[in-house]
Amino acid sequence: xxxxxxxxxxxxxxxxxxxxxxxxxxxxxxxxxxxxxxxxxxxxxxxxxxxxxxxxxxxxxxxxxxxxxxxxxxxxxxxxxxxxxxxxxxxxxxxxxxxxxxxxxxxxxxxxxxxxxxxxxxxxxxxxxxxxxxxxxxxxxxxxxxxxxxxxxxxxxxxxxxxxxxxxxxxxxxxxxxxxxxxxxxxxxxxxxxxxxxxxxxxxxxxxxxxxxxxxxxxxxxxxxxxxxxxxxxxxxxxxxxxxxxxxxxxxxxxxxxxxxxxxxxxxxxxxxxxxxxxxxxxxxxxxxxxxxxxxxxxxxxxxxxxxxxxxxxxxxxxxxxxxxxxxxxxx
Amino acid sequence: xxxxxxxxxxxxxxxxxxxxxxxxxxxxxxxxxxxxxxxxxxxxxxxxxxxxxxxxxxxxxxxxxxxxxxxxxxxxxxxxxxxxxxxxxxxxxxxxxxxxxxxxxxxxxxxxxxxxxxxxxxxxxxxxxxxxxxxxxxxxxxxxxxxxxxxxxxxxxxxxxxxxxxxxxxxxxxxxxxxxxxxxxxxxxxxxxxxxxxxxxxxxxxxxxxxxxxxxxxxxxxxxxxxxxxxxxxxxxxxxxxxxxxxxxxxxxxxxxxxxxxxxxxxxxxxxxxxxxxxxxxxxxxxxxxxxxxxxxxxxxxxxxxxxxxxxxxxxxxxxxxxxxxxxxxxx
Numbered sequence: 001x002x003x004x005x006x007x008x009x010x011x012x013x014x015x016x017x018x019x020x021x022x023x024x025x026x027x028x029x030x031x032x033x034x035x036x037x038x039x040x041x042x043x044x045x046x047x048x049x050x051x052x053x054x055x056x057x058x059x060x061x062x063x064x065x066x067x068x069x070x071x072x073x074x075x076x077x078x079x080x081x082x083x084x085x086x087x088x089x090x091x092x093x094x095x096x097x098x099x100x101x102x103x104x105x106x107x108x109x110x111x112x113x114x115x116x117x118x119x120x121x122x123x124x125x126x127x128x129x130x131x132x133x134x135x136x137x138x139x140x141x142x143x144x145x146x147x148x149x150x151x152x153x154x155x156x157x158x159x160x161x162x163x164x165x166x167x168x169x170x171x172x173x174x175x176x177x178x179x180x181x182x183x184x185x186x187x188x189x190x191x192x193x194x195x196x197x198x199x200x201x202x203x204x205x206x207x208x209x210x211x212x213x214x215x216x217x218x219x220x221x222x223x224x225x226x227x228x229x230x231x232x233x234x235x236x237x238x239x240x241x242x243x244x245x246x247x248x249x250x251x252x253x254x255x256x257x258x259x260x261x262x263x264x265x266x267x268x269x270x271x272x273x274x275x276x277x278x279x280x281x282x283x284x285x286x287x288x289x290x291x292x293x294x295x296x297x298x299x300x301x302x303x304x305x306x307x308x309x310x311x312x313x314x315x316x317x318x319x320x321x322x323x324x325x326x327x328x329x330x331x332x
Numbered sequence: 333x334x335x336x337x338x339x340x341x342x343x344x345x346x347x348x349x350x351x352x353x354x355x356x357x358x359x360x361x362x363x364x365x366x367x368x369x370x371x372x373x374x375x376x377x378x379x380x381x382x383x384x385x386x387x388x389x390x391x392x393x394x395x396x397x398x399x400x401x402x403x404x405x406x407x408x409x410x411x412x413x414x415x416x417x418x419x420x421x422x423x424x425x426x427x428x429x430x431x432x433x434x435x436x437x438x439x440x441x442x443x444x445x446x447x448x449x450x451x452x453x454x455x456x457x458x459x460x461x462x463x464x465x466x467x468x469x470x471x472x473x474x475x476x477x478x479x480x481x482x483x484x485x486x487x488x489x490x491x492x493x494x495x496x497x498x499x500x501x502x503x504x505x506x507x508x509x510x511x512x513x514x515x516x517x518x519x520x521x522x523x524x525x526x527x528x529x530x531x532x533x534x535x536x537x538x539x540x541x542x543x544x545x546x547x548x549x550x551x552x553x554x555x556x557x558x559x560x561x562x563x564x565x566x567x568x569x570x571x572x573x574x575x576x577x578x579x580x581x582x583x584x585x586x587x588x589x590x591x592x593x594x595x596x597x598x599x600x601x602x603x604x605x606x607x608x609x610x611x612x613x614x615x616x617x618x619x620x621x622x623x624x625x626x627x628x629x630x631x632x633x634x635x636x637x638x639x640x641x642x643x644x645x646x647x648x649x650x651x652x653x654x655x656x657x658x659x660x661x662x663x664x
Contacts, residue, residue, distance in 0.1 A: 005556055005557040006557055007555070007556075007557040008516075008520070008528050008531075008532065008556070008557075009512075009513050009516040009517065009520075009528050009529070010509075010512045010513060010515075010516045011516065012557065012559070012644060012645070012646075013557070013645055014557045014558065014559055014645070014646045014647075014648055015645070015646065015647045015648065016557075016558075016648050016651050016652075017647055017648065017649055018649070018650070018651050018654070022561060022649040022650030022651065022654060022655075023650075023654075023658070024562075024600045024601050024658055026649070027561065027601065027604070027633040027634065079647045091556075092535050092539065092556075093531050093532070093535050094535075094556045094557070146643075148639060148642055148643055148645075150637075150638035150639050150642050151638060152637045152638045155635075156635055157635065157637060157638065158635040158636070158637025158638060159637075167638075167639070169639055169645075171645065175642075175643035175644055175645040176643070176644035176645065177342075177642065177643050177644035177645075178643065180341075180342045180644075181341050181342060183342075184340075184341040184342045184343065185341065188340070188341075196340050196341050197341070199340075199425050200340065200425070203424050203425050203426075207424065223339070224337055224339075224340070224423075224424075224426045225337040225338055225339040225340075225344065225345070225346045225348075225426070226346065226348075227344070227346055229354060229359065230356075268356045269356050269359065272359070275637060275638030275641055275642070276638065277638050277639070277641065277642025277643070278642075279642065296641075296642060298638075298641055301359035302359065303487075303488055303489065303490040304490070304636070305482075305484045305489060305490025305491075305607060306482035306483060306484045306489065306490060306499075306607030306608065306609050306630075307480060307482050307499070307501055307609070309607055309609065309628075309630055310480055310482050310507075310509065310607070310609025310610075310611065310628060311478075311480055311507035311508070311509050311510065311609070312344060312507055312508035312509035312512075313344070313345055313346070313347070313480075313503065313507040313508065313509075314344070314346045314347065315346075315347045315349055315411045316346055316347065316348050316349065317349055317350070317354040317358070318350075318354030318355075319348050319350050319354065320348075322350070322354060322355075323354075326355070326356055
């Protein structure tokens with residue numbers, strides 16, 4: 001089983017997952033998978049993944065057989081495991097926790113060559129619905145403190161399989177980045193008595209300089225202090241702490257803004273590798289009414305170098321105003 | 333001129349550097365440089381770099397001509413500039429600062445094909461001396477708050493030129509990561525009245541499980557909560573807040589531990605791309621006697637994926653005990 005270890009200086013938790021390899025020879029660069037390689041996520045290969053946890057499938061079809069539209073399964077090589085006791089202890093001067101949590105895969109479509117850009121709009125809406133379903137289900141596990149949904153697209157963004165998929169990792173401790181955002185939100189409220197994310201939505205919507213696209217419910221923009229070229233965030237325009245609270249009638253508008261954002265990215269930069277992550281309020285802890293959930297979308301265009309790693313201080317060669325302009329002007 | 337922008341939520345500063353390119357077409361993957369490509373850092377090409385700021389050179393030779401051993405020049409495409417006023421202002425709801433600072437390059441040797449592993453030991457010692465010299469010189473500029481020295485080795489670690497070099501970026505604000513470490517150090521002192529880094533040195537030296545190599549003055553080990561496979565830190569065994577305080581008689585022992593660490597990495601993983609960064613106490617602010625400077629060495633073996641970016645929560649497939657064992661056992 002994997003374990004969680006805490007950095008004694010900054011309090012960052014790390015998952016040490018020895019089942020995933022780790023010898024020096026495991027790190028030789030992988031050759032790109034040939035396009036005709038066997039794909040465990042394709043329709044007909046349902047027995048090659050762990051059994052499905054949840055699926056949207058045609059009426060009358062049987063779990064773990066063809067006929068599905070979206071399928072959620074456990075990760076075959078999970079970073080954290082749902083079984084076991086959540087055990088916290090010292091090791092020497094350090095702190096560890098057993099590797100309890102969940103690690104799931106959303107197989108987004110049976111079609112191997114689709115992307116978020118080219119799926120039918122109602123299919124992307126169903127994916128948002130499924131994200132929300134898994135959040136709502138997993139938060140009932142009292143051991144879990146945070147649930148992160150993310151998508152790695154392209155080999156250099158960490159995707160080991162090409163077939164469209166996203167992932168979910170639920171952890172028994174709140175990730176550092178989310179804690180920092182909660183702290184930041186609290187400090188801003190102390191000072192201004194307003195939500196910093198709501199202020200950003202207003203500013204961006206009013207001045208339009210960094211907006212990529214928007215509709216009644218959601219706005220997509222390149223943030224003022226973007227760490228990466230063409231970084232984009234999607235926020236609900238109304239204050240909403242948790243992704244699980246997205247209303248039914250907001251799912252289609254969310255899918256529309258996400259899909260247009262990814263389409264513009266794909267067109268401008270010829271299908272670049274990217275990651276997105278949904279930042280949402282922690283679960284099973286004091287409810288953070290002040291948090292404001294959002295997507296962060298990070299195209300992987302540059303190598304992050306020593307300075308960035310060492311400092312958390314990023315160098316971004318593309319002003320976000322310019323990135324947003326390129327993205328807005330591309331023809332869809 | 334570039335500008336510094338502050339993320340309004342977590343307070344992270346970003347350098348927005350529009351002179352370095354930034355259009356969508358600037359991000360097409362660069363072809364690897366052919367081995368015989370022109371190299372501005374080689375001996376004889378001194379006029380192809382900005383003029384030297386400092387050098388170690390043979391007696392009687394002239395600046396910006398051959399005869400040098402180590403040469404420091406300004407970065408030709410600097411992220412920050414030393415000239416100008418440090419201007420801080422609001423832009424809408426956001427905060428910006430002019431891009432004042434320094435960005436220098438240490439050309440480590442005239443020889444194109446050397447590496448830290450294969451330089452003579454006294455040459456690595458001279459490089460450490462030069463790092464210390466530049467720190468001591470730059471901290472006299474009262475506008476600067478932090479000076480980071482780092483090395484990108486290999487194209488996928490961010491090195492655009494193969495010729496051995498390291499870099500320095502001095503910033504007018506303290507990087508987030510360093511602030512977090514200062515906070516962590518302070519909290520640990522409040523709780524235990526000891527330095528957390530000193531405690532780590534004791535623990536690692538006593539139990540040896542994660543040690544890569546050590547001598548009287550310095551210890552190299554893979555940290556307990558390593559974020560990355562084969563991540564290593566080098567610490568002075570005695571409490572020492574600033575790299576600028578390294579004593580003359582400590583330069584050779586430091587070079588010895590650094591060189592052995594990199595040699596073991598190069599042998600175990602066949603010259604992998606890596607970054608190192610020297611974390612040292614901020615300058616021109618309250619002196620942080622509690623800080624403990626150190627090297628962080630990060631081999632670039634895996635793709636950092638969406639989960640890591642989104643959360644600051646890392647998944648490391650190689651337990652540091654195992655990494656240290658591989659590194660210790662390799663024959664030099």
